[in-house]
Amino acid sequence: MTIKLPEHFRERMKELLASEYDEFEASYGRPAQAGLRLNPLKTGKPGQADKIAPAWREQPVPWCPTGYYLPEGARPGKHPHYHAGIYFIQEPSAMAPVELLDVKPGDRVLDLCAAPGGKSTQIAGKLAGSGLLVSNDNHPDRAKALLKNIELAGVRNAVVLNETPERLSGRFAGFFDKILVDAPCSGEGMFRKDPDMLRAYDAYGVDRCSAMQRSILAEAVKMLKPGGTLVYSTCTFSAEENEGVIAELLKDRPELETVEAPLRHLFAPGRPEWLGEGGAGSLADSLRRTVRLWPHRIRGEGHYAAVIRKHPDAADSEPSRAPREDRSLPAPTRSEWSAAEETLRECVNAPIEKDRRWATFGGLLTLVPEGLPSLEGLRVVRPGWAVGSFKKGRFAPSHALALGIAAEDAIRSVDFGADHPYTIRYLKGETLETGADELKLSPGAGPKGFVLVTADGFPLGWAKWQDGYLKNEYPPAWRWTP
Incomplete structure (x- = not known):
């Protein structure tokens, strides 16, 4: 085994997993499984997905219709298609919570702990441009990274906030059809994928994390409309952070119930017995409806998810305190x-x-x-x-x-193809010598002006054409690095 697991973690998992432990420990000797997820906002039309490298689309992730396992050594982040936002690099197990949330076009959806944005872009793909996505993260720098990924994916119906759950719940009481709480956790399920989680494990203990998770969930359910669905997920094995958090929530909020998560694809049921004698009580059956993803059973890392429904007859106990006019967003003059x-x-x-x-x-x-x-x-x-x-x-x-329009929506465009040397040069911010005859122009348009630069038909960004040159408008902070 190449990963040295914390001794107290090993002993606890031995006790809990019993005969399965040896297989569980052996999984840490295998490489972490990378994946990518196609962006339906950009690959939804016939033939668009076929332009993406076939080797990256050979092995589908069974629980995510847009997800694929990546072959070892693949570097999709170093390809122009990544800069066009047509896929998001994402660990395969992390694709499961949004699939369980069952987002539909037109839904109002909150991704409460959203950075860096993988699950938000997955939600946006399911909304298909209708409805509303509110993506939030309470850390300023992480919220900036979240915004970049929302923009890269070409999402047009999202709001990005940098707030605490407590402040949001007063504004959005009973507002959302669907809520995702991908909660901060001790990260036990990510030890194989991210060595930093091992180093931080003792600093972010189970007790500290579970207290934070209970607080976040308490505010999240206030924002769920009657009949709405919330998915709570973590990337840890700890029962205190998983079944224990859900048990406390159900005890406090009788208008909530768990919805059985399907046990397809070798997913496993929740383990209420791990809470100890009296820990689950009458809620044991409800907790078994939750789901665990184990790295020795599936091609992915460790995850937990619970699907929670608010009863349609639940009273709105938290009235919204939103002002009638939003003076912070003035109309253009x-x-x-x-x-x-x-x-x-x-x-x-x-x-x-x-x-x-x-x-x-x-x-x-x-x-x-x-x-x-x-x-x-x-x-x-x-x-x-x-x-x-x-x-x-x-x-x-x-x-x-x-990034939010299609190539045919532009008055002027130019396509170099992903393998054309100009494509990388454009992503590096260079000026490009380009003849007017290379531009695709709408009827009646001249060559001078803003040009949409595309790779294989997927937009990358703007340039300005004049006198045989494309002056680069690609944002400096986004530019290609070796």
Whole structure:
């Protein structure tokens, strides 16, 4: 075995797993299993997924219809398709919680502990552009990484927040159809994948984590509408952080019940008996409806998930305290609209939906998702899809706009293909010598102006064409690194 497990962890797992322990320990001698998940927002049309490297799509993840196991040595993060947001690199077991959440187009969904954004982008793919996604993380730097992945995936109906669960629950009481709580945990299930989890294990003990998880869940259920579904998940084996947390929640909130998670794909049921004598009591059957993913049974790391439903007749005990007007998101002025419309008409074919809710936020023109309550007083990272920025009286299309549209939506575009040397040069931020005859133009359009650069038809970002050159508009913070 190449991984040295903490001795007290080994002894506890020996006691709990009994005859299965040797097989469990042997799994740590195998390499961690990497995976990727296709982005339906960009690969949903016939033939689009076929453009992705076949070797990366050979072995499907059985519990995720868009997931694939990666062969050893694959580096999909060093491919132009990654920079087009057409897939997300994700550990296979981590794909299961969103599948259990069963998101449908039109749902209002909260991803409460969302960074770095893998599960949020998975949710967005299932929403298919309708409904609302609120992605939140209470750590500022992690919330910035979350925003980047939301934009990379081309999500147009998401709000990114940087708040505590307590502050959110007052604003979004009884609001969401679906909630995902992928809770911070002791990380026992990630020892094989992430050595940092081993080093941090003693610092983030089971007792500390379970207390934090109970607090997060208590606020999360306040935001779930009657009849709504919440999935609680962790990447740890500890019963105190899994079945124990759910047991406490069910005792405190009788309007909640567990929904049986299917035991397909070698998933295992919850283990209420691990809570000790009297730990589960009458809730034992409810806890067996939860699900465990074991690394010695499946091709993936350790995970736990519980599907929880709020009874349709549950009373809303937490009325929303949202103000009627959201003064934090002012509508664009007449001069801002004029500048934005002029530029956008030169960039995209689609008409501007002026009847939608638009706001200026941090110098950005933002399309706010429909049905969003006031965000006033909350720490907002991005209140919707930022389509461009205002600077010194001018307006420029955003990188999020480029990644959120299709190639055919652009007035001007140029495609170099993933293997073309210009593609990497573009991602590095270089100016490219390009003839006007290489551009694809909408009828009546001239070559001068903003051009959407694509790889195999997938948008990468903007450039500006003039006099035979593409001046690079790719964001410096996103640029290709060896």
